[in-house]
Amino acid sequence: MKLSREEVQHIALLARLGLTETELERLREQLSNILENFQILQQVDTTDVPPTAQSIPLQNVTKDDKVAPSLPADDVLANAPQRDGEFFRVKAVLE
């Protein structure tokens, strides 16, 4: 099973990951190879086996709705690539 160029491009678009031509070709090879290896799972009979999402016996952990102090805005914004006063500055979403 070999992935097509279009499939790799489609996955990259879903992930919003930019790739060069070389990267795209290499990933096509490598992912095809890895996915083929994963076919081993199809041999396992999983009829009536429930999926496991995590391994601990906890479910629906809730917290009290309590007001607590949060980090100062300056601390939160300190790593912002583009800052505008109290805001993160982003590129225009709507033209």
Place this chain on the structure above:
Amino acid sequence: MIGYQLTIHQAHNLLKTRQLSSLELTRACLERIRQVEPKVHALVTVTDELALRQAEKADRLIAQGDVHPLTGVPVVIKDNMCTKGVRTTCSSRMLANFVPPYEATVVEKLNERGAVIVGKANMDEFAMGSSTEHSAFFTTQNPWDLSRVPGGSSGGSAVAVAADEAIYALGSDTGGSIRQPAGFCSVTGLKPTYGRVSRYGLVAFASSLDQIGPLTKDVTDCAIVLNSIAGYDSRDSTSVPYPTPDYTQCLTTDIKGLRIGVPKEYFVAGMQAEVEQALRAAINKLEELGANVEFEVSLPHTPHALAVYYIIAPSEASANLARYDGVKYGFSYQDTDNMWEALEKTKQFGFGDEVKRRIMLGTYALSAGYYDAYYLKAQKVRTLIRREFDQAFEKYDAVVTPTSPTVPFKIGEKMEDPLQMYLSDVFTIPVNIAGLPAITIPAGFADGLPIGMQLIGKPFGEEAILRIAYAYEQATEWHKRKPEI
């Protein structure tokens, strides 16, 4: 013995009785870092100033009689745990300049006990890798042979301990990232049960698998560090509200009557002959010490674990790493006015090859049309793997396996073939899938290269594996060997 060679418990005894000050010990470690770091490259950041400040504070605490086993003892933290005011890079271009505004819970806990942080350890980018070769900055060298990898992803942490740059280290383990490098560097490494240690402030890779744990010079130190970092944390809803025992209390050399299983699926083709010989010898030693060792254990889904892991971990990673959008923190591509282009280029230039590969793999496994065949299927086989372990632990107190199928491999050897690299985690991965605790301890050498033994325990059964590891360690000398750097 020179200060930096001390274990935690040795250093503690000297600090407590004022035969050694934290400042002296810290300076010894910082000097050692200056000596060996140009050869091993274990640290992304050396935190001299912070360390000296913390050491002075520790000495004041000790003078007041306020001494915890970790007070004044130098530690290295893997660079994926947030340290307030100290850059935390995940060895990625994406976070090369990220300075966290808060502490990870484990770091907070160490600081409350007067710890001295001397550096942040190199790793595979975002903890994805088995050799540190996927660090965006540099590759860490194995102190036992500088032409070989130290293992990964916590390779910097393992080397910092093996090369005596610090007295102990913290690492994180998603598929073997504490145990495999600990085995490759001949140090002790523990992955606690999933939920035992808070993940708050640990940069997320695969949230259902990640767990923080200690890398130390012996088993006693491992128990001491676990005592300090284990426990419920309201900021991590997957940490469990169970009581935490004093793990040093279980360290006895008496393991008579303990039942240890050796699963046959872990002794298969592909394992290096010297590794198998060393493990057989270690297993004989456990029998000599009085354990009941049985070879009838079967974990038949072991050969499927690798595929399960490399579907589940990248799937979770692809969701977790979607946050690196160049808006709130981290690298940000600015050379465009187009939002989508900025997003795509931020990831393109911010992430390295292995991270991109896993994002792609995970996105594929979660995408429409493939979800059932890959992600859901992997989750179902995950159930079967856990059930197998549960059955084994009805009969056994622990399961023993090699940590890795080979001794440390050459730098560059597996970089062109991702699948070969993934295979180096084949013995450590099932533990994360099932959420179990496991410890790796030194169990021999082949031509001067370390071999590790892994002991796997039942959920929240850290005490049994620490006890067996301690008994073995006290009956052997492997952990006392030091590399010549």
